[in-house]
Amino acid sequence: MRAWKNEKRAGPESVAMDAIIKKFPEARSEAPGERPTREEAEAAVELLIRWAGDDPAREGLRETPARVAKAYEELFGGYRQDAAAALGRVFEEVGGYDDVVLVRNIDFHSHCEHHMVPIIGKAHVAYLPAGPVLGLSKISRVVDIFARRLQTQEKMTVQIASAIEEALQPRGVAVVLEAEHLCMAMRGVRTKGSTTITTAFHGIFAKDRQERDRVLSMMRLSA
Incomplete structure:
Protein backbone atom coordinates (compact mmCIF):
# COMPACT_ATOMS: atom_id res chain seq x y z
CA MET A 1 0.00 0.00 0.00
CA ARG A 2 1.46 3.31 -1.03
CA ALA A 3 1.87 6.23 1.39
CA TRP A 4 -0.42 9.23 1.00
CA LYS A 5 0.70 12.83 1.23
CA ASN A 6 -0.79 15.10 3.86
CA GLU A 7 -1.56 17.86 1.37
CA LYS A 8 -4.34 20.32 2.23
CA ARG A 9 -7.67 19.50 0.55
CA ALA A 10 -10.71 21.69 0.04
CA GLY A 11 -14.41 21.06 -0.42
CA PRO A 12 -16.90 18.69 1.25
CA GLU A 13 -15.91 15.64 -0.82
CA SER A 14 -12.27 16.07 0.19
CA VAL A 15 -13.19 16.55 3.83
CA ALA A 16 -15.24 13.33 3.68
CA MET A 17 -12.35 11.41 2.13
CA ASP A 18 -9.94 12.82 4.74
CA ALA A 19 -12.22 11.48 7.47
CA ILE A 20 -12.32 8.04 5.86
CA ILE A 21 -8.55 7.91 5.38
CA LYS A 22 -7.99 9.06 8.96
CA LYS A 23 -10.20 6.30 10.37
CA PHE A 24 -8.97 3.57 7.99
CA PRO A 25 -5.58 4.64 6.61
CA GLU A 26 -4.83 1.12 5.43
CA ALA A 27 -8.03 0.80 3.44
CA ARG A 28 -7.55 3.37 0.65
CA SER A 29 -8.04 1.88 -2.83
CA GLU A 30 -4.94 1.74 -5.00
CA ALA A 31 -6.55 3.34 -8.06
CA PRO A 32 -9.24 6.07 -8.38
CA GLY A 33 -11.48 3.76 -10.42
CA GLU A 34 -11.05 0.71 -8.20
CA ARG A 35 -13.96 -0.48 -6.08
CA PRO A 36 -13.57 0.84 -2.50
CA THR A 37 -12.98 -1.59 0.32
CA ARG A 38 -15.64 -2.68 2.82
CA GLU A 39 -13.86 -0.56 5.46
CA GLU A 40 -14.09 2.54 3.27
CA ALA A 41 -17.79 1.92 2.67
CA GLU A 42 -18.49 1.52 6.39
CA ALA A 43 -16.55 4.69 7.19
CA ALA A 44 -18.55 6.59 4.58
CA VAL A 45 -21.82 5.42 6.18
CA GLU A 46 -20.56 6.50 9.58
CA LEU A 47 -19.75 9.91 8.15
CA LEU A 48 -23.25 10.24 6.69
CA ALA A 66 -21.52 -2.70 8.66
CA ARG A 67 -25.19 -3.55 8.09
CA VAL A 68 -25.57 -0.89 5.40
CA ALA A 69 -22.45 -2.06 3.57
CA LYS A 70 -23.73 -5.65 3.65
CA ALA A 71 -27.19 -4.56 2.45
CA TYR A 72 -25.68 -2.54 -0.40
CA GLU A 73 -23.80 -5.62 -1.61
CA GLU A 74 -27.19 -7.27 -2.14
CA LEU A 75 -29.17 -4.23 -3.30
CA PHE A 76 -26.55 -3.32 -5.92
CA GLY A 77 -25.46 -6.84 -6.78
CA GLY A 78 -26.45 -6.28 -10.40
CA TYR A 79 -23.13 -4.58 -11.08
CA ARG A 80 -21.39 -7.90 -10.54
CA GLN A 81 -23.73 -9.88 -12.79
CA ASP A 82 -23.80 -10.20 -16.57
CA ALA A 83 -27.22 -10.09 -18.24
CA ALA A 84 -25.85 -11.64 -21.44
CA ALA A 85 -24.53 -14.61 -19.46
CA ALA A 86 -27.88 -15.00 -17.67
CA LEU A 87 -29.65 -15.14 -21.05
CA GLY A 88 -27.06 -17.37 -22.66
CA ARG A 89 -28.99 -20.64 -22.63
CA VAL A 90 -31.93 -21.03 -25.02
CA PHE A 91 -34.22 -23.94 -25.91
CA GLU A 92 -34.50 -25.05 -29.53
CA GLU A 93 -37.23 -27.69 -29.10
CA VAL A 94 -40.41 -25.66 -28.80
CA GLY A 95 -42.91 -27.96 -30.57
CA GLY A 96 -43.57 -25.46 -33.34
CA TYR A 97 -44.57 -22.64 -30.97
CA ASP A 98 -44.18 -19.27 -32.71
CA ASP A 99 -46.45 -16.83 -30.84
CA VAL A 100 -45.88 -14.27 -28.09
CA VAL A 101 -44.15 -15.30 -24.87
CA LEU A 102 -45.13 -12.96 -22.06
CA VAL A 103 -44.11 -12.81 -18.40
CA ARG A 104 -46.23 -10.30 -16.48
CA ASN A 105 -46.03 -8.72 -13.05
CA ILE A 106 -42.35 -9.31 -12.34
CA ASP A 107 -41.73 -7.51 -9.05
CA PHE A 108 -38.57 -5.43 -8.90
CA HIS A 109 -36.86 -3.03 -6.52
CA SER A 110 -34.30 -0.57 -7.81
CA HIS A 111 -32.75 2.73 -6.70
CA CYS A 112 -32.97 6.12 -8.35
CA GLU A 113 -29.53 7.19 -9.54
CA HIS A 114 -30.28 10.83 -8.66
CA HIS A 115 -31.16 10.40 -4.96
CA MET A 116 -30.40 6.70 -4.23
CA VAL A 117 -34.00 6.28 -3.05
CA PRO A 118 -36.02 3.13 -3.90
CA ILE A 119 -38.02 2.55 -7.06
CA ILE A 120 -40.65 -0.16 -6.55
CA GLY A 121 -42.50 -1.63 -9.48
CA LYS A 122 -43.52 -4.40 -11.83
CA ALA A 123 -42.12 -5.37 -15.21
CA HIS A 124 -44.05 -6.92 -18.10
CA VAL A 125 -41.75 -8.51 -20.68
CA ALA A 126 -42.80 -10.11 -23.98
CA TYR A 127 -41.07 -11.36 -27.08
CA LEU A 128 -42.08 -13.02 -30.35
CA PRO A 129 -39.61 -15.84 -30.96
CA ALA A 130 -37.92 -16.46 -34.27
CA GLY A 131 -37.10 -20.03 -33.26
CA PRO A 132 -35.42 -20.59 -29.87
CA VAL A 133 -37.06 -19.52 -26.60
CA LEU A 134 -35.73 -18.52 -23.21
CA GLY A 135 -36.34 -20.26 -19.93
CA LEU A 136 -39.04 -18.19 -18.22
CA SER A 137 -36.92 -17.64 -15.11
CA LYS A 138 -34.26 -16.00 -17.30
CA ILE A 139 -36.61 -13.12 -18.09
CA SER A 140 -37.18 -12.42 -14.40
CA ARG A 141 -33.45 -12.80 -13.84
CA VAL A 142 -32.49 -10.14 -16.36
CA VAL A 143 -35.02 -7.72 -14.85
CA ASP A 144 -33.47 -8.31 -11.43
CA ILE A 145 -29.91 -7.81 -12.71
CA PHE A 146 -30.66 -4.38 -14.17
CA ALA A 163 -30.47 -7.56 -23.67
CA ILE A 164 -33.27 -9.89 -24.76
CA GLU A 165 -33.03 -8.78 -28.38
CA GLU A 166 -29.27 -9.30 -28.48
CA ALA A 167 -29.43 -12.71 -26.79
CA LEU A 168 -32.35 -14.19 -28.73
CA GLN A 169 -32.72 -12.23 -32.00
CA PRO A 170 -36.53 -12.59 -31.82
CA ARG A 171 -39.04 -11.07 -34.22
CA GLY A 172 -40.00 -8.55 -31.56
CA VAL A 173 -39.52 -7.49 -27.94
CA ALA A 174 -41.88 -5.45 -25.76
CA VAL A 175 -41.03 -4.22 -22.26
CA VAL A 176 -43.28 -2.17 -19.99
CA LEU A 177 -42.27 -1.02 -16.51
CA GLU A 178 -44.73 0.43 -13.98
CA ALA A 179 -43.14 1.86 -10.86
CA GLU A 180 -43.48 4.21 -7.94
CA HIS A 181 -40.50 6.45 -7.27
CA LEU A 182 -39.99 7.16 -3.58
CA CYS A 183 -37.88 10.19 -4.46
CA MET A 184 -41.25 11.74 -5.41
CA ALA A 185 -43.19 10.24 -2.48
CA MET A 186 -40.69 10.94 0.31
CA ARG A 187 -39.13 14.25 -0.79
CA GLY A 188 -39.67 17.12 -3.19
CA VAL A 189 -43.30 17.24 -4.32
CA ARG A 190 -44.17 14.27 -2.01
CA THR A 191 -46.69 12.78 -4.41
CA LYS A 192 -47.73 9.44 -2.93
CA GLY A 193 -49.25 6.67 -4.99
CA SER A 194 -48.35 8.03 -8.42
CA THR A 195 -46.79 5.59 -10.86
CA THR A 196 -44.61 6.01 -13.92
CA ILE A 197 -44.96 3.83 -17.02
CA THR A 198 -42.15 3.38 -19.53
CA THR A 199 -42.08 1.24 -22.66
CA ALA A 200 -39.61 -0.18 -25.15
CA PHE A 201 -40.67 -1.87 -28.39
CA HIS A 202 -38.29 -3.58 -30.80
CA GLY A 203 -38.89 -5.37 -34.09
CA ILE A 204 -42.47 -6.11 -35.08
CA PHE A 205 -43.86 -4.44 -31.93
CA ALA A 206 -42.23 -1.17 -33.00
CA LYS A 207 -43.34 -1.40 -36.63
CA ASP A 208 -46.81 -2.97 -36.47
CA ARG A 209 -49.45 -1.12 -34.44
CA GLN A 210 -51.77 -4.13 -34.41
CA GLU A 211 -49.10 -6.36 -32.94
CA ARG A 212 -48.18 -3.70 -30.39
CA ASP A 213 -51.83 -3.31 -29.37
CA ARG A 214 -52.15 -7.08 -29.09
CA VAL A 215 -49.21 -7.45 -26.76
CA LEU A 216 -50.32 -4.47 -24.66
CA SER A 217 -53.78 -6.07 -24.43
CA MET A 218 -52.14 -9.26 -23.19
CA MET A 219 -50.38 -7.12 -20.58
CA ARG A 220 -53.79 -5.52 -19.88
CA LEU A 221 -52.49 -2.07 -20.67
CA SER A 222 -53.87 0.50 -23.08
CA ALA A 223 -51.75 1.62 -26.06
Whole structure:
Protein backbone atom coordinates (compact mmCIF):
# COMPACT_ATOMS: atom_id res chain seq x y z
CA MET A 1 0.00 0.00 0.00
CA ARG A 2 1.46 3.31 -1.03
CA ALA A 3 1.87 6.23 1.39
CA TRP A 4 -0.42 9.23 1.00
CA LYS A 5 0.70 12.83 1.23
CA ASN A 6 -0.79 15.10 3.86
CA GLU A 7 -1.56 17.86 1.37
CA LYS A 8 -4.34 20.32 2.23
CA ARG A 9 -7.67 19.50 0.55
CA ALA A 10 -10.71 21.69 0.04
CA GLY A 11 -14.41 21.06 -0.42
CA PRO A 12 -16.90 18.69 1.25
CA GLU A 13 -15.91 15.64 -0.82
CA SER A 14 -12.27 16.07 0.19
CA VAL A 15 -13.19 16.55 3.83
CA ALA A 16 -15.24 13.33 3.68
CA MET A 17 -12.35 11.41 2.13
CA ASP A 18 -9.94 12.82 4.74
CA ALA A 19 -12.22 11.48 7.47
CA ILE A 20 -12.32 8.04 5.86
CA ILE A 21 -8.55 7.91 5.38
CA LYS A 22 -7.99 9.06 8.96
CA LYS A 23 -10.20 6.30 10.37
CA PHE A 24 -8.97 3.57 7.99
CA PRO A 25 -5.58 4.64 6.61
CA GLU A 26 -4.83 1.12 5.43
CA ALA A 27 -8.03 0.80 3.44
CA ARG A 28 -7.55 3.37 0.65
CA SER A 29 -8.04 1.88 -2.83
CA GLU A 30 -4.94 1.74 -5.00
CA ALA A 31 -6.55 3.34 -8.06
CA PRO A 32 -9.24 6.07 -8.38
CA GLY A 33 -11.48 3.76 -10.42
CA GLU A 34 -11.05 0.71 -8.20
CA ARG A 35 -13.96 -0.48 -6.08
CA PRO A 36 -13.57 0.84 -2.50
CA THR A 37 -12.98 -1.59 0.32
CA ARG A 38 -15.64 -2.68 2.82
CA GLU A 39 -13.86 -0.56 5.46
CA GLU A 40 -14.09 2.54 3.27
CA ALA A 41 -17.79 1.92 2.67
CA GLU A 42 -18.49 1.52 6.39
CA ALA A 43 -16.55 4.69 7.19
CA ALA A 44 -18.55 6.59 4.58
CA VAL A 45 -21.82 5.42 6.18
CA GLU A 46 -20.56 6.50 9.58
CA LEU A 47 -19.75 9.91 8.15
CA LEU A 48 -23.25 10.24 6.69
CA ILE A 49 -24.80 9.35 10.05
CA ARG A 50 -22.79 12.13 11.66
CA TRP A 51 -23.74 14.53 8.85
CA ALA A 52 -27.42 13.66 9.35
CA GLY A 53 -27.05 14.76 12.98
CA ASP A 54 -26.86 11.54 14.94
CA ASP A 55 -24.12 9.80 16.91
CA PRO A 56 -22.78 6.65 15.21
CA ALA A 57 -21.32 5.57 18.54
CA ARG A 58 -24.69 5.21 20.27
CA GLU A 59 -25.98 1.68 20.84
CA GLY A 60 -28.58 1.57 18.07
CA LEU A 61 -26.15 2.78 15.41
CA ARG A 62 -22.90 1.02 16.32
CA GLU A 63 -23.42 -1.81 13.83
CA THR A 64 -25.28 0.27 11.24
CA PRO A 65 -22.28 1.02 8.96
CA ALA A 66 -21.52 -2.70 8.66
CA ARG A 67 -25.19 -3.55 8.09
CA VAL A 68 -25.57 -0.89 5.40
CA ALA A 69 -22.45 -2.06 3.57
CA LYS A 70 -23.73 -5.65 3.65
CA ALA A 71 -27.19 -4.56 2.45
CA TYR A 72 -25.68 -2.54 -0.40
CA GLU A 73 -23.80 -5.62 -1.61
CA GLU A 74 -27.19 -7.27 -2.14
CA LEU A 75 -29.17 -4.23 -3.30
CA PHE A 76 -26.55 -3.32 -5.92
CA GLY A 77 -25.46 -6.84 -6.78
CA GLY A 78 -26.45 -6.28 -10.40
CA TYR A 79 -23.13 -4.58 -11.08
CA ARG A 80 -21.39 -7.90 -10.54
CA GLN A 81 -23.73 -9.88 -12.79
CA ASP A 82 -23.80 -10.20 -16.57
CA ALA A 83 -27.22 -10.09 -18.24
CA ALA A 84 -25.85 -11.64 -21.44
CA ALA A 85 -24.53 -14.61 -19.46
CA ALA A 86 -27.88 -15.00 -17.67
CA LEU A 87 -29.65 -15.14 -21.05
CA GLY A 88 -27.06 -17.37 -22.66
CA ARG A 89 -28.99 -20.64 -22.63
CA VAL A 90 -31.93 -21.03 -25.02
CA PHE A 91 -34.22 -23.94 -25.91
CA GLU A 92 -34.50 -25.05 -29.53
CA GLU A 93 -37.23 -27.69 -29.10
CA VAL A 94 -40.41 -25.66 -28.80
CA GLY A 95 -42.91 -27.96 -30.57
CA GLY A 96 -43.57 -25.46 -33.34
CA TYR A 97 -44.57 -22.64 -30.97
CA ASP A 98 -44.18 -19.27 -32.71
CA ASP A 99 -46.45 -16.83 -30.84
CA VAL A 100 -45.88 -14.27 -28.09
CA VAL A 101 -44.15 -15.30 -24.87
CA LEU A 102 -45.13 -12.96 -22.06
CA VAL A 103 -44.11 -12.81 -18.40
CA ARG A 104 -46.23 -10.30 -16.48
CA ASN A 105 -46.03 -8.72 -13.05
CA ILE A 106 -42.35 -9.31 -12.34
CA ASP A 107 -41.73 -7.51 -9.05
CA PHE A 108 -38.57 -5.43 -8.90
CA HIS A 109 -36.86 -3.03 -6.52
CA SER A 110 -34.30 -0.57 -7.81
CA HIS A 111 -32.75 2.73 -6.70
CA CYS A 112 -32.97 6.12 -8.35
CA GLU A 113 -29.53 7.19 -9.54
CA HIS A 114 -30.28 10.83 -8.66
CA HIS A 115 -31.16 10.40 -4.96
CA MET A 116 -30.40 6.70 -4.23
CA VAL A 117 -34.00 6.28 -3.05
CA PRO A 118 -36.02 3.13 -3.90
CA ILE A 119 -38.02 2.55 -7.06
CA ILE A 120 -40.65 -0.16 -6.55
CA GLY A 121 -42.50 -1.63 -9.48
CA LYS A 122 -43.52 -4.40 -11.83
CA ALA A 123 -42.12 -5.37 -15.21
CA HIS A 124 -44.05 -6.92 -18.10
CA VAL A 125 -41.75 -8.51 -20.68
CA ALA A 126 -42.80 -10.11 -23.98
CA TYR A 127 -41.07 -11.36 -27.08
CA LEU A 128 -42.08 -13.02 -30.35
CA PRO A 129 -39.61 -15.84 -30.96
CA ALA A 130 -37.92 -16.46 -34.27
CA GLY A 131 -37.10 -20.03 -33.26
CA PRO A 132 -35.42 -20.59 -29.87
CA VAL A 133 -37.06 -19.52 -26.60
CA LEU A 134 -35.73 -18.52 -23.21
CA GLY A 135 -36.34 -20.26 -19.93
CA LEU A 136 -39.04 -18.19 -18.22
CA SER A 137 -36.92 -17.64 -15.11
CA LYS A 138 -34.26 -16.00 -17.30
CA ILE A 139 -36.61 -13.12 -18.09
CA SER A 140 -37.18 -12.42 -14.40
CA ARG A 141 -33.45 -12.80 -13.84
CA VAL A 142 -32.49 -10.14 -16.36
CA VAL A 143 -35.02 -7.72 -14.85
CA ASP A 144 -33.47 -8.31 -11.43
CA ILE A 145 -29.91 -7.81 -12.71
CA PHE A 146 -30.66 -4.38 -14.17
CA ALA A 147 -32.85 -3.41 -11.20
CA ARG A 148 -30.01 -4.01 -8.75
CA ARG A 149 -28.09 -0.99 -10.01
CA LEU A 150 -28.48 2.76 -9.71
CA GLN A 151 -31.06 3.45 -12.38
CA THR A 152 -33.49 5.65 -14.19
CA GLN A 153 -36.66 3.81 -15.15
CA GLU A 154 -36.25 4.86 -18.77
CA LYS A 155 -32.74 3.45 -19.02
CA MET A 156 -33.67 0.21 -17.27
CA THR A 157 -36.57 -0.35 -19.70
CA VAL A 158 -34.25 -0.04 -22.70
CA GLN A 159 -31.56 -2.23 -21.10
CA ILE A 160 -33.98 -5.12 -20.54
CA ALA A 161 -35.35 -4.96 -24.09
CA SER A 162 -31.91 -4.66 -25.68
CA ALA A 163 -30.47 -7.56 -23.67
CA ILE A 164 -33.27 -9.89 -24.76
CA GLU A 165 -33.03 -8.78 -28.38
CA GLU A 166 -29.27 -9.30 -28.48
CA ALA A 167 -29.43 -12.71 -26.79
CA LEU A 168 -32.35 -14.19 -28.73
CA GLN A 169 -32.72 -12.23 -32.00
CA PRO A 170 -36.53 -12.59 -31.82
CA ARG A 171 -39.04 -11.07 -34.22
CA GLY A 172 -40.00 -8.55 -31.56
CA VAL A 173 -39.52 -7.49 -27.94
CA ALA A 174 -41.88 -5.45 -25.76
CA VAL A 175 -41.03 -4.22 -22.26
CA VAL A 176 -43.28 -2.17 -19.99
CA LEU A 177 -42.27 -1.02 -16.51
CA GLU A 178 -44.73 0.43 -13.98
CA ALA A 179 -43.14 1.86 -10.86
CA GLU A 180 -43.48 4.21 -7.94
CA HIS A 181 -40.50 6.45 -7.27
CA LEU A 182 -39.99 7.16 -3.58
CA CYS A 183 -37.88 10.19 -4.46
CA MET A 184 -41.25 11.74 -5.41
CA ALA A 185 -43.19 10.24 -2.48
CA MET A 186 -40.69 10.94 0.31
CA ARG A 187 -39.13 14.25 -0.79
CA GLY A 188 -39.67 17.12 -3.19
CA VAL A 189 -43.30 17.24 -4.32
CA ARG A 190 -44.17 14.27 -2.01
CA THR A 191 -46.69 12.78 -4.41
CA LYS A 192 -47.73 9.44 -2.93
CA GLY A 193 -49.25 6.67 -4.99
CA SER A 194 -48.35 8.03 -8.42
CA THR A 195 -46.79 5.59 -10.86
CA THR A 196 -44.61 6.01 -13.92
CA ILE A 197 -44.96 3.83 -17.02
CA THR A 198 -42.15 3.38 -19.53
CA THR A 199 -42.08 1.24 -22.66
CA ALA A 200 -39.61 -0.18 -25.15
CA PHE A 201 -40.67 -1.87 -28.39
CA HIS A 202 -38.29 -3.58 -30.80
CA GLY A 203 -38.89 -5.37 -34.09
CA ILE A 204 -42.47 -6.11 -35.08
CA PHE A 205 -43.86 -4.44 -31.93
CA ALA A 206 -42.23 -1.17 -33.00
CA LYS A 207 -43.34 -1.40 -36.63
CA ASP A 208 -46.81 -2.97 -36.47
CA ARG A 209 -49.45 -1.12 -34.44
CA GLN A 210 -51.77 -4.13 -34.41
CA GLU A 211 -49.10 -6.36 -32.94
CA ARG A 212 -48.18 -3.70 -30.39
CA ASP A 213 -51.83 -3.31 -29.37
CA ARG A 214 -52.15 -7.08 -29.09
CA VAL A 215 -49.21 -7.45 -26.76
CA LEU A 216 -50.32 -4.47 -24.66
CA SER A 217 -53.78 -6.07 -24.43
CA MET A 218 -52.14 -9.26 -23.19
CA MET A 219 -50.38 -7.12 -20.58
CA ARG A 220 -53.79 -5.52 -19.88
CA LEU A 221 -52.49 -2.07 -20.67
CA SER A 222 -53.87 0.50 -23.08
CA ALA A 223 -51.75 1.62 -26.06
